[in-house]
Amino acid sequence: MNSGAAGGSTICSEISDNPILMNFAEETGLLVEDSAEARRYNRIKRWLGFADFAIGVVFLIALLVTGWTGTLRDLALRLGFENYPLAVFLYVFMLLLFSKILSFGLEYYGFRLEHHFHLSNQRRLSWAWDELKGWLVGLVLATIVAEVLYFIIRQSPEHWWLIAWGVFLLLFVLFAQIAPVVLFPIFYKFEPLHNDDLKERLTRLGEQAGTRVRGVYKWNLSEKSKKANAALTGLGATRRIILADTLLDNYSPDEIEAVLAHELGHHVHRHILKSIFVQAGITLFGFWATNQVLHWAIDRHGVFETLSDFANLPLLVLVATVLSLILMPALNAYSRYNERQADRYAFKSIATVDPLSLP
Ligand SMILES: [Zn+2]
Numbered sequence: 001m002n003s004g005a006a007g008g009s010t011i012c013s014e015i016s017d018n019p020i021l022m023n024f025a026e027e028t029g030l031l032v033e034d035s036a037e038a039r040r041y042n043r044i045k046r047w048l049g050f051a052d053f054a055i056g057v058v059f060l061i062a063l064l065v066t067g068w069t070g071t072l073r074d075l076a077l078r079l080g081f082e083n084y085p086l087a088v089f090l091y092v093f094m095l096l097l098f099s100k101i102l103s104f105g106l107e108y109y110g111f112r113l114e115h116h117f118h119l120s121n122q123r124r125l126s127w128a129w130d131e132l133k134g135w136l137v138g139l140v141l142a143t144i145v146a147e148v149l150y151f152i153i154r155q156s157p158e159h160w161w162l163i164a165w166g167v168f169l170l171l172f173v174l175f176a177q178i179a180p181v182v183l184f185p186i187f188y189k190f191e192p193l194h195n196d197d198l199k200e201r202l203t204r205l206g207e208q209a210g211t212r213v214r215g216v217y218k219w220n221l222s223e224k225s226k227k228a229n230a231a232l233t234g235l236g237a238t239r240r241i242i243l244a245d246t247l248l249d250n251y252s253p254d255e256i257e258a259v260l261a262h263e264l265g266h267h268v269h270r271h272i273l274k275s276i277f278v279q280a281g282i283t284l285f286g287f288w289a290t291n292q293v294l295h296w297a298i299d300r301h302g303v304f305e306t307l308s309d310f311a312n313l314p315l316l317v318l319v320a321t322v323l324s325l326i327l328m329p330a331l332n333a334y335s336r337y338n339e340r341q342a343d344r345y346a347f348k349s350i351a352t353v354d355p356l357s358l359p
Contacts, residue, residue, distance in 0.1 A: 044113060045110075048110050055102050059098070059102055073087070073309070075094070076088070076310075088143075089143050092139070092146050096142060119227060121223060122223070122224040137183065164287055176234075176276075190219055192217060197253070205264060210268065216241045216242075217240055219245065230256070265349075278331075282327060289319060290320070293315065294307055294312060294315065
């Protein structure tokens with residue numbers, strides 16, 4: 001899971017990322033941020049991420065430049081008996097299948113890497129099963145997005161980008177709400193926390209921060225990872241605290257409280273809401289820019305015949321990718337700012353964190 005307060009959940013206090021908890025991390029033998037081993041791990045991870053990204057971009061460009069995207073569209077239409085929504089699905093299916101095949105080697109290398117640095121307990125079969133489930137979830141989400149998008153484009157070629165922006169914003173908020181109950185359990189087992197003492201401490205900490213927590217759950221992470229993690233996820237009725245068993249087993253209640261205090265710091269500073277607004281602004285610009293690029297490709301270059309020609313999907317994805325690449329440094333800085341704010345909240349709200357022992 002990624003760091004940052006993106007989406008409706010903050011799953012960010014991976015211990016080694018968290019300045020407050022660096023001291024604790026040392027005690028349990030997790031990677032410490034400035035050890036040579038951790039630097040090597042982080043460097044390789046960055047290169048893997050970059051290579052994966054580069055493969056994806058090259059794939060998209062190749063589809064557009066060679067005209068394979070048109071070939072795939074024709075194939076999808078033939079296989080889908082010229083039924084438009086069915087053909088959109090088949091096209092997305094083929095696209096995701098090819099990109100999975102292309103990136104599979106790197107992903108397997110990433111899996112080996114986690115083992116090499118003793119960060120993972122996961123067996124190969126379990127990993128492969130997770131990969132398959134991840135791919136299927138990706139397929140379902142991409143299909144929903146593509147079907148909705150091209151439906152809107154067909155209904156309103158003029159204002160599709162504005163309508164799509166509104167619809168996707170709603171979908172995004174809905175998704176953030178259901179993710180902890182629907183999506184996370186596909187990959188991990190959760191059970192209610194039985195430690196009443198800790199549960200009470202954490203719920204009280206939540207009340208102090210002004211959030212009504214609807215449950216504290218134990219997150220069975222240890223069968224897959226050695227990293228400790230905690231999160232405050234969901235919106236409204238699905239709002240819950242999840243604590244990795246790796247955290248519960250290796251850290252004292254005081255330390256766990258400190259981790260959660262950081263998460264609650266995100267809540268107090270309304271980082272979820274702010275992130276949604278930031279996302280909304282960026283997405284609006286993104287949809288507008290995509291519309292411009294599509295018109296440029298169709299009107300000036302005649303690459304696609306119409307807006308609703310779903311062979312233009314790689315171009316849409318490419319525009320979104322380039323845009324997010326340009327915005328990444330700013331978004332990362334924003335995310336770091338949020339992390340520091342959450343840390344400061346944790347300092348203030350937890351008396352047990354000794355400020356003198358912090359870096
Ligand atoms: Zn955080």
